[in-house]
Amino acid sequence: MFDNGKMYRLFLFIKRTYVILLFLLLEIAALNRYAxxxxxxxxxxxxxxxxxxxxxxxxxxxxGHYFSLSSENAVLTERLAMAEARLAAVAESEQSTGALSADDLLPADSLSTDWAxxxxxxxxxxxxxxxxxxxxxxxxxxxxxxxxxxxxxxxxxxxxxxxxxxxxxxxxxxxxxxxxxxxxxxxxxxxxxxxxxxxxxxxxxxxxxxxxxxxxxxxxxxxxxxxxxxxxxxxxxxxxxxxxxxxxxxxxxxxxxxxxxxxxxxxxxxxxxxxxxxxxxxxxxxxxxxx
Amino acid sequence: MYRYRSYVWLFAAVMAMQILLLDNLSLSMWLRPMIFPAVILLLPIEWRTVWVLLAAAATGWILDGVTGCQGLYTASLLPLAMVRPAIIRLTANRGVEQSDQTELLPSLSRKQLLAYISVSVVLHHALFFALESMSATLLWYTVAKIAAGSLLSILLSWLVASYFMSKISAGQ
The missing domain is CATH 2.40.10.340 (Rod shape-determining protein MreC, domain 1)
Structure with a gap:
């Protein structure tokens, strides 16, 4: 609990600084409204x-992320498998024709996208x-x-x-x-x-x-x-x-x-x-x- | 006894000019004249800062409501109200504690009045446009808007202040 001396000092502090406190209060309210x-x-x-x-x-x-690592790993593994499958297709294409096909390089679901x-x-x-x-x-x-x-x-x-x-x-x-x-x-x-x-x-x-x-x-x-x-x-x-x-x-x-x-x-x-x-x-x- | 009726007229005229005329002008993307800070700048100098702050909050609140800017006008006007005594002390080269408006503002020379208005308007516009853009990538665009807008606002505010001061002086 505050004793009388502390209360008095608090009142004195507020009396000395109330203009600045009012300014800060109004400014923060205005900025908050604007924000x-x-x-x-x-x-x-x-x-x-x-x-x-x-x-x-x-x-x-x-x-928090530490506890969701397993599901993230599953997604990454799946992506890795897809990438490896595409890489294998590219290697096979290279061996058979000596040329790379765009279909081998691009994601299967977005062949029309220019990824470059x-x-x-x-x-x-x-x-x-x-x-x-x-x-x-x-x-x-x-x-x-x-x-x-x-x-x-x-x-x-x-x-x-x-x-x-x-x-x-x-x-x-x-x-x-x-x-x-x-x-x-x-x-x-x-x-x-x-x-x-x-x-x-x-x-x-x-x-x-x-x-x-x-x-x-x-x-x-x-x-x-x-x-x-x-x-x-x-x-x-x-x-x-x-x-x-x-x-x-x-x-x-x-x-x-x-x-x-x-x-x-x-x-x-x-x-x-x-x-x-x-x-x-x-x-x-x-x-x-x-x- | 101060002429409070003159201040009410000043407030009404400046706000009407700002809302009905200046806010609807499309001069250029760089030119956005704002004369409403003059309402705060021309308040009696002996007014306690707390009343000037409340006047600035009320003026800003009205403009925010009318223009839909939600706090921008208030947030840029309050610091001006807070530093107003320091600006006039700086530009008039004298203390303001014992002065009153009838003695001080009309007694300023043209040069001093222009300096007082210029410093205040530039400070206000810098805050206003910086808050409006809030982007470091738009820095030069913001600086250009502050410079161009301030020039026009200073001219208009100075005309309003000169007219108002002459009326106050004539009525004394």
């Missing part, structure tokens, strides 16, 4: 604060959340590692996580699928129809594919992959769980089960489309000229 006003400001401030808190978050995440335009970086998750309407993921790679805004982020088995929206020197912030401001094109497998994928913050396991043409050949279990310049082809978003035509019967809206387990992501791959800037500036130019 939470948009996803952009949230991500930018998260990138700045992570420069300070990143090491602590990283250590805590490392401990993509660069890959490995990263680890420092912190993430799935319980808010606007979730973010912080990675342990930043500007110093060549990471820039707009790079794609996927799991090691090529499932969509999100894309980078802010970077500090050593860390970067990802706008993930589980953020209500996230939007990406989603293409239905077995066709060229696409719609817009978004999250309604109801469940971390489901997202919505809207504005899908009523002529699309949709069925329960159909895979939906990313349709965006940021990502290579074949990046899996999820599978159709249920679907229905809208009230005007002009388009489908489908509920997708998210492919990546967003609550346990740890190792991720950052993908840079080296042509992305060129595509964006071309698009900007066209919009300016014809809008």
């Amino acid at each position: 939470s006003s948009t996803a952009y400001t949230q991500a930018k401030i998260l990138a700045r604060t992570t420069a300070v808190t990143g090491a602590v978050n990283g250590a805590v995440t490392d401990v 335009q993509y660069q890959f970086y490995a990263a680890r998750v420092v912190s993430s959340s799935t319980d808010k309407p606007r979730n973010f993921v912080v990675l342990n790679r930043g500007l110093a590692d060549g990471i820039r805004e707009d790079m794609a982020v996927v799991t090691p088995d090529m499932k969509l996580i999100g894309y980078i929206v802010a970077c500090s020197e050593r860390y970067s912030v990802v706008l993930p699928l589980l953020n209500t401001t996230f939007r990406v094109g989603g293409r239905l497998s077995g066709g060229n129809h696409f719609g817009s994928v978004s999250w309604d913050a109801r469940s971390p396991y489901y997202v919505t594919l809207g504005e899908l043409s009523k002529y699309a050949d949709i069925s329960r279990g159909s895979a939906v992959t990313v349709y965006s310049e940021r990502f290579p082809e074949g990046i899996l978003i999820g599978h159709v769980e249920e679907y229905a035509l809208n009230s005007a019967e002009t388009a489908y809206s489908a509920r997708l089960k998210v492919a990546a387990d967003m609550s346990s992501i740890y190792n991720v791959i950052i993908i840079e489309n080296t042509h992305y800037g060129e595509v964006e500036s071309l698009l900007d130019d066209a919009v300016k000229r014809y809008n």
Whole structure:
């Protein structure tokens, strides 16, 4: 308990500093209001604060990761087996014809992708959340590692996580699928129809594919992959769980089960489309000229 | 007795000009004039900092609400209210504790008034645009916006201050 002398000194301290305290209180309230006003400001401030808190978050995440090593190993082993199978096919092709086939070199599910335009970086998750309407993921790679805004982020088995929206020197912030401001094109497998994928913050396991043409050949279990310049082809978003035509019967809206387990992501791959800037500036130019 | 009615008119006129005119102007991506800091700069100098802080918070809160900026205006205006006595001490080369507005602000020379407004506006704009961009990669873009925006804002704020000071002096 405070005795009278301590209470008196406390009152004196408050009397001497109340203007500064009031200023700090009002400034923090204003900054907090501004920081939470948009996803952009949230991500930018998260990138700045992570420069300070990143090491602590990283250590805590490392401990948690220790207990999920077995499942990560299973995924990596599977990827290794696929890579070895492809290598064997290449060796066989070399022996029989003396030439390499593109089919041998490229991933089977994305033969139409020009992989030379993509660069890959490995990263680890420092912190993430799935319980808010606007979730973010912080990675342990930043500007110093060549990471820039707009790079794609996927799991090691090529499932969509999100894309980078802010970077500090050593860390970067990802706008993930589980953020209500996230939007990406989603293409239905077995066709060229696409719609817009978004999250309604109801469940971390489901997202919505809207504005899908009523002529699309949709069925329960159909895979939906990313349709965006940021990502290579074949990046899996999820599978159709249920679907229905809208009230005007002009388009489908489908509920997708998210492919990546967003609550346990740890190792991720950052993908840079080296042509992305060129595509964006071309698009900007066209919009300016014809809008 | 100070002319509080003049301050109410100043507040209403500056806010109306900012919200109805300046915020709707599309001069250039570099030019974003802001004269609302003048409301805080021209408050009576003998006002205690706590009241100036509350006035700045109220002004910022109104502008945040009207423009949908959610805290940006308030966060950039509060530090200006806090350092206002130091700026005027620096530019007027005298203490402000025993002075009052009727003696000090109208008694400033044109050069001193311009210096007081310039330092304050540049400080405010630097905070405002730095908070708005929050990006090191946009540093030069932000610096250019601060420089260009400040020039226009200083000119407009100086005109408002000169007119207001002349009215206050005439009424004394």
